[in-house]
Amino acid sequence: MTSLIKNSQRFRLGIGTTFILKILMIILTTVLLIGSLANIHEILKATEIYNKVANEGKFLTVDKIGVSTEEATKNFRLNNGVNEDKTSIFFLDLEKNINAYFFYGTIIDPIKNFPLYQPRKMFKPSDKYQTIKVNENYLKSISLKIPKEHNENVFLVPLSFKANKAKIEELCKMMAYNRMGEQARKNTTLEKTKVTIDYYNKSINTNVFLNDDIVTFTNPIYELIASNHLDYISKMQLLTTEVNSPIRIENSKKNRNYIAKQLSSKTMKGINLKFSTIASILSTQVDTMRLGLQMAATLLLIIFLVSLIVSAFVCVLYFTTNKMTLSIQRALGIKLVDRYRKVIAAWLFVYLIQIIVATVFSHSIVGLGAGVLLALIDILISLSIFYYQESKNLIGILKGE
Secondary structure, eight states: OHHHHHHHHHHHHHHHHHHHHHHHHHHHHHHHHHHHHHHHHHHHHHHHHHTTTGGGEEEEEEEEEEEOSSHHHHHHTTTTHHHHHHHHHHHHHHHHHHEEEEEEEEEEOOHHHHOOOOGGGGOOOTOOEEEEOHHHHHHHHTTTOSSSOOOOEEEEGGGGGGGHHHHHHHHHHHHHHHHHHHHHHHSSOHHHOOEEEEEOOOOOOEEEEEEEEEEEESOEEEOOOOOOGGOOOHHTTTOOOOOGOOOOEEEOOHHHHHHHHHSGGGGGGTTTEEEEEEEHHHHHHHHHHHHHHHHHHHHHHHHHHHHHEEEEEEEOOOOHHHHHHHHHHHHHHOOHHHHHHHHHHHHHHEEEEEEEEHHHHHSSHHHHHHHHHHHHHHHHHHHHHHHHTTOOOOOHHTTTT
């Protein structure tokens, strides 16, 4: 008798432990599934970007930045601007000799971007301006001309904005003043900042990389950089990498050889820039995402199969532990729902957890639907085991067969 009680307690402990394991498996499986769905979304998005920038993808840009001397490492650590100055000299050389472009797009929100400047008060929260910072080489490539008489702060603005000349002038002044270094701003004021604004009457659509996405700018405001004395912000932007790098150079053997030659010069000593085409950078990103998806999908499949095995084990263990009790209740004509009330409640609790996890971690109906689908598959496995046990010969069970 004592042995039977101990065995019964062990069975119950086994059911409880397995049940907790099942809950953990459910949570892990659901999180992995949602992560895989998100990864698929990112791959589709990256592939779409890759297809959109087929033309721009042929250009070379800075893929990675490294340092090979203590001096260069120290300069980056101190943030003293020395490496930025060297890179700007390097870019100026590329600009003059191999027609390098400077191209950096952003969306300006005057109220958020310039919180300390008084003129921002004339703007509304809905005022957003697509702007692209470029050099003269790029403007020539899209057939836009710089006005003959101009100062160092030149802006080319679509003709449609001319009706709001006062706002546009203040916007351009804030942009010009903001890109100066701290020392340069000490020597002047926003009010004293001079800008040259020229209005263009042309329809232009340009693809811009923005926050890991690609946005088509229509008739943007072009902000011309002064390459001979590059401003502080533009120097910093030259050291950004991958698709966000502003450097664009036509991919040819001649240009690649020239870049390699200039990188080995004294000017760039210790600063290692690796150039790749935009297309190859995007392709690498997509390949990395696909590899991550394959690994996540494999892990998901393994854990889901283990989860199903755990479900089957819990069911079999429950029937083994309660075989005689369930058979007697069945012989007495007690309803199926009443016989399995505790099991149904426990299983509903498990699936409720799965749906809650799917709701919390998923930000789409697809993710929630996938979580529910996993629950349904699990339910089918459990029901098939219940059906098999219920279909066994009652008399044989009661006889102990």
